[in-house]
Amino acid sequence: MELAVKKQLIGALALIFIVMVFFPLFFSGDGYHERHLSSIIPDQPVTETFQNIEPLLKPLADTKALAAPSPSGITTADQGAATVLDQQGVPVAWTLQLASFKDSANARALRKQLLKAGHKVYSRKTGSLVKVYVGPEMNKQRLQALKKGLKDDFGLDGLLVRFTTQ
Numbered sequence: 001m002e003l004a005v006k007k008q009l010i011g012a013l014a015l016i017f018i019v020m021v022f023f024p025l026f027f028s029g030d031g032y033h034e035r036h037l038s039s040i041i042p043d044q045p046v047t048e049t050f051q052n053i054e055p056l057l058k059p060l061a062d063t064k065a066l067a068a069p070s071p072s073g074i075t076t077a078d079q080g081a082a083t084v085l086d087q088q089g090v091p092v093a094w095t096l097q098l099a100s101f102k103d104s105a106n107a108r109a110l111r112k113q114l115l116k117a118g119h120k121v122y123s124r125k126t127g128s129l130v131k132v133y134v135g136p137e138m139n140k141q142r143l144q145a146l147k148k149g150l151k152d153d154f155g156l157d158g159l160l161v162r163f164t165t166q
Contacts, residue, residue: 061088083138091138092138092162093135093136093137093138093162093163094135094136094137094138094140094143094160094161094162094163095133095134095135095136095137095143095160095161095162095163096133096134096135096137096143096146096147096150096158096159096160096161097131097132097133097158097159097160097161098110098114098132098133098134098150098154098156098158099131099132099156100129100130100131100132101129101130101131101132102128102129102130103130104125104130106130107123107130107131107132108123110132111123111132113154114132114134114154117153119134119146119150120134120135120136121133121134134146134150134158135163136163140160143160144160147160
């Protein structure tokens with residue numbers, strides 16, 4: 001090998017040795033100090049304890065399905081007329097379903113006409129239909145007489161059904 005190449009190799013090895021010795025001294029991390037910042041996060045709030053209160057009354061029976069009138073014929077006085085109670089002790093009331101509409105505007109128009117005539121009217125949405133009812137009435141005979149009058153006045157032949165709150 002030539003003398004110039006030997007000198008270059010020795011110089012390169014000397015540089016590598018110097019870097020290996022002095023590099024850890026300069027970059028050891030001794031001069032680095034971590035900043036300690038105070039926390040601005042507030043303390044966790046005190047949570048309130050809640051008491052579990054048990055109900056004093058038992059829950060009411062499910063009234064989605066209609067109960068049949070009681071076979072014992074339990075009745076109660078209601079403004080001079082006898083009211084029949086069903087098996088759950090709920091008064092049996094009747095209502096007159098006059099019409100079913102897909103368009104709720106038609107149902108509102110009929111309802112407005114019936115209210116103007118002085119009838120107790122309500123409507124319920126069932127699926128895509130809006131049904132218009134007159135009632136409820138405890139006395140079935142009065143509702144049947146009203147049915148005849150509504151057929152004469154409005155041309156609507158209603159359907160007598162049992163009143164429910166659902």
